[in-house]
Amino acid sequence: MNSNLKYIVTTSRNANSTIRSKARQKANEWSVRYIDRNHISLADTSGDAEAAFVLDHDGFSLSTNKAQLRFTLGTAALRLQSIARGDPDTLIRAGELRAGDQVLDATLGLGRDALVAARAVGSTGGVVGIESSWPLFTLVSEGLASHIPGDESAIIQPLFADSRTFLAEAEKASFDVVVIDPMFAAAKRSDGSFESLRGFADHASLDPDWIRSARRVARRWVVVKTDHAESWFGPEKLKGIHNGGRASWFRAPPSY
Numbered sequence: 001m002n003s004n005l006k007y008i009v010t011t012s013r014n015a016n017s018t019i020r021s022k023a024r025q026k027a028n029e030w031s032v033r034y035i036d037r038n039h040i041s042l043a044d045t046s047g048d049a050e051a052a053f054v055l056d057h058d059g060f061s062l063s064t065n066k067a068q069l070r071f072t073l074g075t076a077a078l079r080l081q082s083i084a085r086g087d088p089d090t091l092i093r094a095g096e097l098r099a100g101d102q103v104l105d106a107t108l109g110l111g112r113d114a115l116v117a118a119r120a121v122g123s124t125g126g127v128v129g130i131e132s133s134w135p136l137f138t139l140v141s142e143g144l145a146s147h148i149p150g151d152e153s154a155i156i157q158p159l160f161a162d163s164r165t166f167l168a169e170a171e172k173a174s175f176d177v178v179v180i181d182p183m184f185a186a187a188k189r190s191d192g193s194f195e196s197l198r199g200f201a202d203h204a205s206l207d208p209d210w211i212r213s214a215r216r217v218a219r220r221w222v223v224v225k226t227d228h229a230e231s232w233f234g235p236e237k238l239k240g241i242h243n244g245g246r247a248s249w250f251r252a253p254p255s256y
């Protein structure tokens with residue numbers, strides 16, 4: 001699938017044979033080098049690799065000498081609880097998400113908006129989450145595969161691709177809602193995981209072409225989360241819907 005020499009797969013120091021064998025199997029599946037940890041430091045195990053997928057009892061983490069990133073529900077857990085209480089959620093409101101919808105999350109990241117969308121559209125709906133950073137795609141796909149969402153949620157289908165290309169080639173009106181939440185230029189998010197994510201993420205910035213191809217694919221709304229409005233938002237029909245301090249939400253109608 002990916003023969004990227006920048007990464008290795010290893011385990012925590014005292015991993016048992018089951019964990020070592022699963023790590024070896026994943027390394028094989030991902031075409032990434034497996035290196036036995038042998039009780040040595042992660043820095044010595046990683047050598048010149050940019051990052052290591054480290055498997056322990058809680059699953060994989062993605063580690064560099066500067067950061068460690070693990071798949072957790074994080075803020076999605078709080079949002080799911082609040083949805084269960086009947087409280088409003090900005091993504092659901094902005095996309096007018098409802099049962100049975102097909103949602104395309106064009107910037108999957110840690111999968112948190114996708115998890116909220118999956119709950120909103122329910123088991124009759126679907127969510128495709130696109131991530132263009134291979135290490136993030138791999139970490140999040142593993143995390144989502146081990147997460148049991150319950151009967152009330154749709155399955156999230158992760159896809160490794162650049163969503164700008166995907167949207168340009170997708171059939172028109174093929175999703176109800178397209179969500180775009182690119183990296184902010186400066187670190188602003190409250191959640192520490194996003195700080196660790198920055199080093200691995202694709203920092204593609206929003207541009208009119210991205211919005212135009214999303215509007216061709218969306219049947220109801222293109223929902224955008226960003227830290228500031230651009231001068232071209234008006235001409236591209238993006239209107240502010242919520243200003244949450246750190247992040248602002250905009251949406252644009254379909255154009256097909």
Ligand SMILES: C[S@@+](CC[C@H](N)C(=O)[O-])C[C@H]1O[C@@H](n2cnc3c(N)ncnc32)[C@H](O)[C@@H]1O
Nearest residue numbers: 107109110111112113131132162163201202204
């Ligand atoms: C701010 S994060 C998204 C967070 C996500 N909404 C969540 O709730 O976890 C942006 C993510 O989009 C990815 N990304 C950026 N440009 C992309 C593109 N053109 N196609 C697919 N993914 C992209 C980045 O690698 C990063 O993981």
